[in-house]
Amino acid sequence: AQTVTQSQPEMSVQEAETVTLSCTYDTSESDYYLFWYKQPPSRQMILVIRQEAYKQQNATENRFSVNFQKAAKSFSLKISDSQLGDAAMYFCAYRSAARGSNYKLTFGKGTLLTVNP
Amino acid sequence: DVKVTQSSRYLVKRTGEKVFLECVQDMDHENMFWYRQDPGLGLRLIYFSYDVKMKEKGDIPEGYSVSREKKERFSLILESASTNQTSMYLCASRRLGHPTYEQYFGPGTRLTVT
Numbered sequence: 001a002q003t004v005t006q007s008q009p010e011m012s013v014q015e016a017e018t019v020t021l022s023c024t025y026d027t028s029e030s031d032y033y034l035f036w037y038k039q040p041p042s043r044q045m046i047l048v049i050r051q052e053a054y055k056q057q058n059a060t061e062n063r064f065s066v067n068f069q070k071a072a073k074s075f076s077l078k079i080s081d082s083q084l085g086d087a088a089m090y091f092c093a094y095r096s097a098a099r100g101s102n103y104k105l106t107f108g109k110g111t112l113l114t115v116n117p
Numbered sequence: 118d119v120k121v122t123q124s125s126r127y128l129v130k131r132t133g134e135k136v137f138l139e140c141v142q143d144m145d146h147e148n149m150f151w152y153r154q155d156p157g158l159g160l161r162l163i164y165f166s167y168d169v170k171m172k173e174k175g176d177i178p179e180g181y182s183v184s185r186e187k188k189e190r191f192s193l194i195l196e197s198a199s200t201n202q203t204s205m206y207l208c209a210s211r212r213l214g215h216p217t218y219e220q221y222f223g224p225g226t227r228l229t230v231t
Binding site: 004009033035037043044045046047050052091095097103104105107108109110 | 121148157158159160161162165167175207209211216217219220222223224225
């Protein structure tokens with residue numbers, strides 16, 4: 001079974017600076033998908049960014065980018081020019097590409113990001 | 118915009134009660150999910166549904182059941198609530214298709230069982 005590990009329960013960053021959230025995963029599969037979800041306080045969880053394992057190029061979405069290291073099974077999220085609205089719980093998630101994977105996402109335990117003004 | 122709604126934001130029930138948590142999505146999504154979120158444990162999948170009347174157990178189905186009679190609605194049932202089921206419950210839906218299609222989440226129901 002796949003596992004997802006977020007080793008930083010909490011992180012903090014100064015407004016306008018850059019922060020990197022770590023995520024590692026364990027899998028024996030070669031094809032899969034990785035996601036970062038954001039859960040703001042008392043608000044709905046939303047997708048931040050996604051990465052397909054067969055793509056070598058790192059995904060980017062505006063101020064959010066990932067560093068995908070397939071051999072190391074690492075999928076970190078970099079937030080540039082941090083804003084107060086980035087404060088949230090961030091979850092890393094894995095999805096198998098295998099048939100019969102049941103569309104299931106396996107989530108890490110989350111990293112709580114605080115943004116200091 | 119996709120909208121996933123859950124019937125209650127906060128719910129307090131007594132041990133032994135039968136509890137229904139309702140989730141409705143308005144985008145004709147085939148897949149729907151129920152997760153449980155606990156501090157330090159992340160999100161764990163309870164049940165999911167491929168489509169109407171189709172369901173499959175997730176990682177922690179014990180003590181729960183589900184119902185999906187209509188495409189837009191997915192209900193989570195606690196047959197006999199227990200204190201260890203006190204948690205945040207999140208519903209999600211997803212369009213069938215490419216594996217990268219995202220899951221859209223509801224606001225959550227914080228259930229307290231006393």
